[in-house]
Amino acid sequence: MVVIGSGLSGVMAALRASSQGKKVAVVRKGWGASALTGGVFEISETSLSKTKEDNPTHPYHLLDLEVLPTAFELFKKYFPLKVQGSYTENHLFLSDMGMVRRAAFAMESQFLDFRTVGRKKVLALGVHPLHSSFGNFSGDFLGGEQVTFASLPWFQETPLLPSMVAKKLDHPDEVRKLAQQIKSKFQLHPYAILLLPPVLGFDFFSDMKRELEHHLGLPVYETVATYHSVPGLRFQKALDASLHKASIPIIQGKVKNFEHQKKKITLLRVCDESSPQLNETTLEADTFVLATGKFFSGGIQKQKEFLETVFGLPLFFENEPIHNWESQKLLKKKFFKSQPLFQCGLKTDKNLIPLNEFGEMCFENVRACGTILQGFDPTHDGTRFGVQLLSGYKAGDMAV
Numbered sequence: 001m002v003v004i005g006s007g008l009s010g011v012m013a014a015l016r017a018s019s020q021g022k023k024v025a026v027v028r029k030g031w032g033a034s035a036l037t038g039g040v041f042e043i044s045e046t047s048l049s050k051t052k053e054d055n056p057t058h059p060y061h062l063l064d065l066e067v068l069p070t071a072f073e074l075f076k077k078y079f080p081l082k083v084q085g086s087y088t089e090n091h092l093f094l095s096d097m098g099m100v101r102r103a104a105f106a107m108e109s110q111f112l113d114f115r116t117v118g119r120k121k122v123l124a125l126g127v128h129p130l131h132s133s134f135g136n137f138s139g140d141f142l143g144g145e146q147v148t149f150a151s152l153p154w155f156q157e158t159p160l161l162p163s164m165v166a167k168k169l170d171h172p173d174e175v176r177k178l179a180q181q182i183k184s185k186f187q188l189h190p191y192a193i194l195l196l197p198p199v200l201g202f203d204f205f206s207d208m209k210r211e212l213e214h215h216l217g218l219p220v221y222e223t224v225a226t227y228h229s230v231p232g233l234r235f236q237k238a239l240d241a242s243l244h245k246a247s248i249p250i251i252q253g254k255v256k257n258f259e260h261q262k263k264k265i266t267l268l269r270v271c272d273e274s275s276p277q278l279n280e281t282t283l284e285a286d287t288f289v290l291a292t293g294k295f296f297s298g299g300i301q302k303q304k305e306f307l308e309t310v311f312g313l314p315l316f317f318e319n320e321p322i323h324n325w326e327s328q329k330l331l332k333k334k335f336f337k338s339q340p341l342f343q344c345g346l347k348t349d350k351n352l353i354p355l356n357e358f359g360e361m362c363f364e365n366v367r368a369c370g371t372i373l374q375g376f377d378p379t380h381d382g383t384r385f386g387v388q389l390l391s392g393y394k395a396g397d398m399a400v
């Protein structure tokens with residue numbers, strides 16, 4: 001089986017098929033939207049049944065929701081980082097933009113559930129220039145003045161990309177200097193918890209969090225990232241490590257074209273555009289999983305028409321084919337609202353085989369999973385982790 005795409009859904013498909021004894025390879029042109037996650041993972045804003053009821057084209061209608069714990073156990077078996085939370089309730093986290101985020105799970109270093117903070121006082125520090133974004137946080141939400149927001153002019157002299165700050169903080173000496181500056185600027189004794197933007201180390205962030213806690217003598221957590229996401233980069237790196245642990249090879253390259261016999265794909269031609277020789281590889285398989293994401297990762301595009309980019313499959317919005325629609329038709333004026341544009345994607349049957357506008361299978365040995373499916377908006381929807389996990393698991397299962 002060849003999986004195209006190494007985001008969460010592609011990795012889940014590969015792990016599931018491989019755990020069933022299938023020989024699997026993953027091909028990818030780079031990192032996609034999984035490397036943008038803020039560090040929290042959503043399954044449903046309300047309940048799984050309400051999500052289905054509210055949205056007739058949501059991918060949950062195609063998936064066996066009972067499998068969620070089994071799929072998550074498989075994920076955790078290979079995923080090297082600790083993810084905390086539960087399926088049954090949403091926890092409340094604070095983002096680096098000062099917004100409240102509801103999610104079922106979070107990375108361990110970010111798992112400060114504000115429902116459990118009680119009367120404890122929290123000091124939330126921004127590393128320049130992120131401090132300005134704390135302004136929006138609703139104190140009312142916490143029922144008082146429990147969170148004190150302040151900036152820390154600690155990194156003004158260095159490049160300010162959060163990933164660079166995080167890499168610098170992979171060293172205990174830098175963490176010690178950070179602790180010294182925090183202690184010199186703030187009286188910490190009124191506070192029970194310290195909250196920092198998610199930059200506390202890159203490869204060794206769990207160790208560096210403990211190091212800082214040791215120097216300061218209080219628990220330290222990271223906020224949820226909004227953009228320039230260090231947690232997203234950590235997450236994608238850990239996904240790569242999961243494939244490595246399962247001995248699943250990653251082939252670097254973009255799928256350029258393919259061959260098929262009647263309704264069966266027979267081979268892919270893959271070109272590594274990052275290598276100076278522009279090496280071309282041919283990949284043959286009996287099954288192909290399309291886990292290429294939406295616009296962010298290039299899985300779908302709008303040029304003259306809306307089109308899926310690898311196999312040229314038709315795209316849909318609420319089951320209507322959209323190939324010749326104007327983009328305007330799929331955009332709402334309110335920028336911060338969920339956009340229909342992000343909900344368009346592939347329509348599939350119950351086995352995740354993409355369908356054309358007449359309801360016929362496009363290729364019988366292709367399965368689709370993850371963000372590329374129609375019916376949910378991966379930038380807004382409170383179900384994105386559940387969709388990636390379950391659809392990837394099912395696509396891997398169906399291939400065996």
Ligand SMILES: Cc1cc2nc3c(=O)[nH]c(=O)nc-3n(C[C@H](O)[C@H](O)[C@H](O)COP(=O)(O)OP(=O)(O)OC[C@H]3O[C@@H](n4cnc5c(N)ncnc54)[C@H](O)[C@@H]3O)c2cc1C
Pocket residue numbers: 004005006007008009010027028029030031032033034035036037038039040041042253254255256291292293294296297298299309310369370371372378379384385388
């Ligand atoms: C800004 C932003 C913030 C987000 N924050 C969160 C969050 O906090 N929590 C959360 O759960 N979700 C979040 N999401 C959503 C989440 O990132 C995605 O829903 C999910 O991780 C995408 O997984 P995927 O497997 O569908 O695709 P992706 O991770 O996008 O992977 C697609 C893969 O396909 C590859 N690919 C595409 N075309 C080709 C080709 N022709 N040849 C070879 N390879 C190809 C790409 O290189 C990539 O490897 C966020 C999304 C965005 C955009």
